Amino acid sequence: MTSKYEKxxxxxxxxxxxxxxxxxxxxxxxxxIGSGRDVYGQPNSRGDYSFNVDSDWxxxxxxxxxxxxxxxxxxxIKTAHxxxxxxxxxxxxxxxxxxxxxxxxVVGGGFSxxxxxxxxxxxxxxGRILILDNHPIFGGEAKRNDFNVNGYHISGPQGSNDFxxxxxxxGPDDYFxxxxxxxxxxxxxxGGSAAGMRIPLDNYxxxxxxxxxxxxxHFFQDEANPxxxxxxxxxxxxxxxxxxxxxxxxxxxxxxxxxxDTPETERWLDSITLKSYYEDELGLPPEVTSYYDPIMAxxxxxxCDATSAYWGKYFEMPGFYKTSEYDETxxxxxxxxxxGIARHFVKKLNPEAISGTSFEEILFGKIAFNKLDEESKxxxxxxxxxxxxxxxxxxxxxxxxxxxxxxxxGQLSQLNAKTVVMASGGWVxxxxxxxxxxxxxxAYSYFGHSPVLVANVALTNWRFLQRLGVSSAIWSKGFxxxxxxxxxxxxxxxxxxxxxxxPIVMTFYAPIYKPGLTRKEQGAMGRAEILGTxxxxxxxxxxxxxxxxxxxxxxxxxKDIAGIILNRWGHAYVNPGLGFRFGANGETAPPDIIRKPYxxxxxxxxxxxxxxxxxGAAGEGRRAVxxxxxxxx
Numbered sequence: 289m290t291s292k293y294e295k296x297x298x299x300x301x302x303x304x305x306x307x308x309x310x311x312x313x314x315x316x317x318x319x320x321i322g323s324g325r326d327v328y329g330q331p332n333s334r335g336d337y338s339f340n341v342d343s344d345w346x347x348x349x350x351x352x353x354x355x356x357x358x359x360x361x362x363x364x365i366k367t368a369h370x371x372x373x374x375x376x377x378x379x380x381x382x383x384x385x386x387x388x389x390x391x392x393x394v395v396g397g398g399f400s401x402x403x404x405x406x407x408x409x410x411x412x413x414x415g416r417i418l419i420l421d422n423h424p425i426f427g428g429e430a431k432r433n434d435f436n437v438n439g440y441h442i443s444g445p446q447g448s449n450d451f452x453x454x455x456x457x458x459g460p461d462d463y464f465x466x467x468x469x470x471x472x473x474x475x476x477x478x479g480g481s482a483a484g485m486r487i488p489l490d491n492y493x494x495x496x497x498x499x500x501x502x503x504x505x506h507f508f509q510d511e512a513n514p515x516x517x518x519x520x521x522x523x524x525x526x527x528x529x530x531x532x533x534x535x536x537x538x539x540x541x542x543x544x545x546x547x548x549d550t551p552e553t554e555r556w557l558d559s560i561t562l563k564s565y566y567e568d569e570l571g572l573p574p575e576v577t578s579y580y581d582p583i584m585a586x587x588x589x590x591x592c593d594a595t596s597a598y599w600g601k602y603f604e605m606p607g608f609y610k611t612s613e614y615d616e617t618x619x620x621x622x623x624x625x626x627x628g629i630a631r632h633f634v635k636k637l638n639p640e641a642i643s644g645t646s647f648e649e650i651l652f653g654k655i656a657f658n659k660l661d662e663e664s665k666x667x668x669x670x671x672x673x674x675x676x677x678x679x680x681x682x683x684x685x686x687x688x689x690x691x692x693x694x695x696x697x698g699q700l701s702q703l704n705a706k707t708v709v710m711a712s713g714g715w716v717x718x719x720x721x722x723x724x725x726x727x728x729x730x731a732y733s734y735f736g737h738s739p740v741l742v743a744n745v746a747l748t749n750w751r752f753l754q755r756l757g758v759s760s761a762i763w764s765k766g767f768x769x770x771x772x773x774x775x776x777x778x779x780x781x782x783x784x785x786x787x788x789x790x791p792i793v794m795t796f797y798a799p800i801y802k803p804g805l806t807r808k809e810q811g812a813m814g815r816a817e818i819l820g821t822x823x824x825x826x827x828x829x830x831x832x833x834x835x836x837x838x839x840x841x842x843x844x845x846x847k848d849i850a851g852i853i854l855n856r857w858g859h860a861y862v863n864p865g866l867g868f869r870f871g872a873n874g875e876t877a878p879p880d881i882i883r884k885p886y887x888x889x890x891x892x893x894x895x896x897x898x899x900x901x902x903x904g905a906a907g908e909g910r911r912a913v914x915x916x917x918x919x920x921x
Contacts, residue, residue, distance in 0.1 A: 297831040298846040299824070341365050347823030347854050352434040353655045354627075357424040358446055359742070359855035364422050365819070367674045367695055371719050376676040376700070380693040383700035390418045391921075392913070393692055393705035395675045397421030398428020399448075399626075399902045400892050401711030402633040403909030405667050407460065409637065411914075412921055417667045418703070420694055422674040425655070426634055429860065430902060432624020433853040435746040437791035442784050444744035444793035445625025446855040448902055450490035452619055461907055467632040470647055473620060475775040476786040481751075487759040487775045487786070490621040491795050494760045494772060495583050496606065497614050505758030507837050509765045514837075515756060520611070533575045540572055541611045545601075558598035558869045562605075565597035570607055578803075580605065582769040585799035588899050589738035589861025594807045596866050599898065622651065623777055623784060626902050634660075637667040648780040672696055678708060679722035680887050690888050707916040710891045711909055713737065714882070715859050717891060724886070731881040735895060736807035736863035739814045742855040743768075743796040743830055752843040754788040761837060767829040768798035791850065796830065799861070807863045818856045827852055862895035869898060883908075885915045 290300040341362040349355035360368075370376065392408050394401040397419050405417050425431060429447030436442075453471050454464055464471055478485045486502045488494040494502040499520060506516045508528050516523045520541065524534050545553075557565065562584065566572045581591030587603055588595055601608045622628030628651050635642045635650050641660055644653040660669040677693040681704075689704045710717050714732045718724060750773060753759060760772035773792050776784035785791070800814035830852060831845045871877040879896040892912025894905035 294828075296846070297828065297835065298849055299828060299831070341819065344822050344824065345819075347827075348851065350434045350851065350853050351436050354425060354431050354434060354446070354624075357431060358433060358853055360858050361423065363672075364674065365858070367422070367676075368716065371674075371676055371716065376693070376695070379700060380677040380702075383693045383702040386701050386703045388418070388703035389416075389689070390703070390705045391415035392417045392707050392709065392916075393690070393703070394419045394709045394711055394909075395678065395692070396428065396711035396893070397423070397426040397669060397671075398711065398894075399430060399630065399633075399905035400894060400909035400912075401428075401709070402426070402630060402637070403463075403906035404709040404711055404892060404913040405637055406466075406633060407910045408913045408917065409667055411917055413666070415666070415921070418705075419667070419669045420673045420675050420692070421669060421671050424672055426660075426669055426671065427627055427630035428905075429857055429900070430626040430630040431855075432627040433744045433793075433855070434624070435744075435791075435793070435851055435853075437746050437748060437850040440785060440791045441782065442746060442791050442793050443624040444795050444853075445491065445621070445627070445742065446744075447740070447742055447857055447860060448626040448900070450492055450619040450621045451626060451629065451902065452617065454903070460910060461903070463629070463633075463903075463906060467629075467636050469629070469632055474778045476778060476783060478775070479785075479787040480754075480789060482754045482786075482788045485754065485757070485759055488618075488772060489775050489777075490619045491772060491774065491797060492586070493619045495586070495762065495770065496611070497604065498618060500611075501618075502760055503758050504760045504762065505756060507761055507763040509763065509836065515758070517757060529575065533573055536572045536576050537579075540566070540570060540576060540606045543570065543607050544610045544613070545608055554598055554601065555870045557601055558596045559866055559872070560597050561866070562592035562595050562597045562600045565600060566592060566607060572607075579764075581801065581803060582799065585738075585801040586740075586770070586797050589740070589799060589863045590736075590801045590807060590810055591803050593803050594736075594801070594810060594863060594865070596864065596868065598869050599864065602898075621774060621777070623779065623782070624651075629902060634669070638665055638669070641669075646780075648782050651779055652782050670694075670696070675712075675720055676700070677722055678710070678720055678889065680889070688888065706888065707920055708889045709909065709912045709916070710889060711893055711912070713859055713862075713893055713895055717893075721889065727881060728886070731878040734865060734868060734878040736811050736865060737859040737895075738807075738811040738861050738863055739800055739818050739856065739858045740860040741768075741796075741798040741800065741818055741826070742857070743798065743826070744853045744855070745771075745794045745796070745830065745834075746850040746852070747773075747792050747794055748848055748850050749789050750792050750794070751788045752838045752841040752848070755841040756838070763837065766836065767826075767833040768796045771796045807865055811863065815858045818858065823854060826854055861900060862898065864898040883911065885912070885919070888916065888920065890915050 346362055349358045394404050401419055431446040432443045434443050488502045494504055506519050508514050516526045563577050566577045577592045585591050631650055642653045673694045673696045675694045681691045682688040690708045693702045714735045715737050718732045762770045771794050773794050802810045802813050882891050890912035892908040894900045896908050897904040
């Protein structure tokens with residue numbers, strides 16, 4: 289029975305319960321996560337890890353081609369943890385032989401995998417390529433959530449979100465030219481009573497780098513006047529921070545070390561944590577570090593205590609660059625994030641895969657799933673196919689092949705490939721690459737991974753934001769730490785509205801980090817949290833957070849929320865520890881070991897860059913496939 293409180297939050301609205309993907313429970317037993325908890329996070333007596341990931345966990349998926357794949361799916365979680373438990377070590381030997389053989393098999397259909405397939409096809413047009421992807425739709429974390437609210441189609445990113453316009457050079461990484469994508473974009477201006485509001489184009493720029501250009505509000509819970517706008521320009525003295533903290537923020541935001549850096553500076557920064565740099569080197573109070581913790585976590589997964597200072601410099605955080613001198617170039621975003629780029633890759637590889645030919649049609653055209661895996665296509669994409677085993681077979685360069693075993697629809701199948709690109713993360717590679725050399729295993733032990741929860745909230749209107757005069761919010765207590773709306777890109781008749789009386793998507797990026805614990809402990813606890821929390825529990829937290837922040841401005845969770853979609857990514861971020869970039873104690877940096885192909889297998893994944901970003905992922909996919917072409921084609 290729904291309580292009065294839950295009704296006031298709007299928890300009884302059917303729109304947030306429809307379109308469930310999974311109807312039956314999938315119980316993960318002792319193979320699972322690494323949290324020491326049972327179903328929905330309750331401790332169990334066996335000391336192992338068990339989660340119930342059914343429809344009540346997964347939640348609704350919205351409308352359209354992406355509705356059955358938002359974040360990690362229940363089936364994928366089940367199979368992934370069976371891989372970790374070793375279930376397929378024996379079963380793989382009895383997989384049905386499909387008789388298929390390809391010149392290249394790519395494991396993973398995100399940007400690394402799509403790029404590897406694109407470059408192989410570009411250099412070997414007659415070669416046969418198969419992409420095996422473990423989700424119901426391609427793109428990795430570059431997927432979108434679609435809603436229909438009061439007749440308006442609105443979208444938000446599931447994960448991979450923004451892009452910068454690349455320099456025109458015509459080289460192999462100039463994907464905007466290669467994929468026939470435009471380089472100039474226009475965005476809707478806010479209308480009605482919101483005219484003139486400064487609304488960001490993406491979900492990141494406004495946090496630090498371009499905050500002076502947008503209407504950003506800081507929410508200080510328990511204060512009489514909790515909202516402070518334009519903190520860094522004229523609102524700093526209105527915050528509840530004490531004078532020492534305010535002065536420290538002023539100092540760190542004006543500090544610039546570029547003129548004093550030497551060639552050894554980056555190696556030194558890679559040897560200390562960002563927390564140590566802020567507090568020991570610059571003498572800042574811990575309140576400053578705590579403020580930047582979630583911002584760093586939203587970029588690279590964990591906070592300042594678990595990240596080397598090198599990444600603070602790499603991402604141009606305060607303390608390395610004067611914030612007043614940040615580049616004026618804004619990051620941009622398609623309506624559903626970088627799903628727009630992934631769709632252009634697939635359209636290039638298989639023109640029949642997506643209906644239409646124009647930019648707008650490729651963004652929103654219907655996916656022809658029956659065309660993705662046709663035998664006649666030079667590049668095939670096989671979805672819902674989780675690879676469980678990859679290993680070399682045969683002797684000598686002429687006879688050697690790679691055998692791949694994958695699970696699809698509960699059945700194991702095997703096929704052969706002349707070469708393989710593993711465009712998948714190290715958390716799975718070290719389990720399924722059966723002949724992975726020992727030094728690769730050791731290198732992978734330096735990789736940590738942490739999760740993120742991306743929540744897209746479909747609003748019937750955003751008058752409460754207009755009344756507050758904010759388009760983005762940041763806070764320190766409660767669910768997540770930030771949320772914002774975006775200016776929609778103009779995409780013909782598919783353009784979304786930007787009027788406070790009309791629907792829009794509000795996005796929460798909620799990294800999960802636990803300061804004080806080791807990198808791997810934080811990652812394990814974060815995954816336990818997102819796997820042990822029901823959709824209803826997260827929905828309640830989101831609604832409560834919004835009521836707390838926005839109710840005084842007229843926000844009504846019953847009338848103003850049309851739907852919520854959760855995207856849970858268990859290994860969204862690679863967490864590069866000390867020495868990740870340059871190596872520690874004179875040893876080779878771990879990514880440089882992983883980048884070397886062994887036999888007919890090469891690994892290419894965004895984690896090798898130390899952070900996940902679409903262009904870096906595409907670059908790693910190209911590098912991996914070219915290393916194989918040089919040897920075998």
